[in-house]
Amino acid sequence: GPHLRAGGGRQGGGGEGPSSCHILPLSGTTYLPYLTSPGSNLDECAEGNGGCQQSCINMMGSYECLCRDGFFLSDNQHTCIQRPEEGMNCMNKNHGCAHICRETPKGGIACECRPGFELTKNQRDCKLTCNYGNGGCQHTCDDTEQGPKCGCHVKFVLHTDGKTCIETCAVNNGGCDSKCHDAATGVHCSCPVGFMLQSDRKTCKDIDECRLNNGGCDHICRNTVGSFECSCKKGYKLLINERSCQDIDECSFDRTCDHICVNTPGSFQCFCHRGYLLYGLTHCGGEPETFCH
Numbered sequence: 001g002p003h004l005r006a007g008g009g010r011q012g013g014g015g016e017g018p019s020s021c022h023i024l025p026l027s028g029t030t031y032l033p034y035l036t037s038p039g040s041n042l043d044e045c046a047e048g049n050g051g052c053q054q055s056c057i058n059m060m061g062s063y064e065c066l067c068r069d070g071f072f073l074s075d076n077q078h079t080c081i082q083r084p085e086e087g088m089n090c091m092n093k094n095h096g097c098a099h100i101c102r103e104t105p106k107g108g109i110a111c112e113c114r115p116g117f118e119l120t121k122n123q124r125d126c127k128l129t130c131n132y133g134n135g136g137c138q139h140t141c142d143d144t145e146q147g148p149k150c151g152c153h154v155k156f157v158l159h160t161d162g163k164t165c166i167e168t169c170a171v172n173n174g175g176c177d178s179k180c181h182d183a184a185t186g187v188h189c190s191c192p193v194g195f196m197l198q199s200d201r202k203t204c205k206d207i208d209e210c211r212l213n214n215g216g217c218d219h220i221c222r223n224t225v226g227s228f229e230c231s232c233k234k235g236y237k238l239l240i241n242e243r244s245c246q247d248i249d250e251c252s253f254d255r256t257c258d259h260i261c262v263n264t265p266g267s268f269q270c271f272c273h274r275g276y277l278l279y280g281l282t283h284c285g286g287e288p289e290t291f292c293h
């Protein structure tokens with residue numbers, strides 16, 4: 001038949017009472033109690049397949065583990081070992097080793113992996129471990145059943161690629177001069193109005209508004225940190241829009257000139273009535289003869 005029979009159960013022999021209990025070592029670290037009770041027919045296979053790796057056959061007072069074709073039962077009577085294939089050697093392209101194939105002294109082959117890799121359960125494939133290139137992790141690496149698991153130092157977060165660690169705003173404001181937002185790709189810095197984010201994507205620099213179109217100022221533009229100011233030349237006033245300059249009508253003020261006032265763009269001029277002379281810019285006095293008594 002297709003099954004290889006091998007001994008199992010019945011260790012300890014007869015003669016013990018029906019209540020005596022034995023512990024049978026099974027594969028790995030699993031131990032299951034079973035009763036040697038010649039009269040009873042406890043189905044040992046019902047629980048955990050009797051600890052058999054492949055097939056379990058229940059028998060009166062005992063049970064047997066069986067292995068499929070191409071396997072034989074190991075000394076522990078529960079696990080199955082693959083038979084070395086006849087004539088299999090590493091020259092045969094079907095050896096299936098992912099990394100390195102070695103021929104064993106008994107005939108047959110054994111797969112090995114390059115440093116930093118581990119043989120998987122199928123004994124052919126190799127899986128990456130943290131010992132190779134830190135498992136591809138930028139910060140920390142832990143070996144797990146599924147392969148290397150990356151982690152990050154405190155206050156960094158793992159990128160969605162599962163390998164690199166990205167800054168968060170929680171550390172040093174993410175390196176941002178001003179505002180910091182956590183984004184999927186790391187931190188995203190931004191600047192307040194009047195400042196521009198520099199090519200380093202972190203630093204904010206004042207915008208010199210005056211460089212473009214004189215900041216929209218009619219006359220004088222003065223750059224300030226975070227803003228700018230318009231001002232006007234002497235004789236002009238800044239309008240409420242803080243950009244435009246308008247001539248001051250000095251003649252609209254009381255007593256700008258003693259006699260006659262003429263407004264000019266950016267200034268004004270005083271004149272005196274006939275028979276008077278202008279003193280300074282604004283005063284009118286009597287004719288010089290009048291004073292020269």
Ligand SMILES: [Ca+2]
Pocket residue numbers: 194206207208209223224225226227228
């Ligand atoms: Ca500015």
Ligand SMILES: [Ca+2]
Pocket residue numbers: 235247248249250263264265266267268
């Ligand atoms: Ca004026």
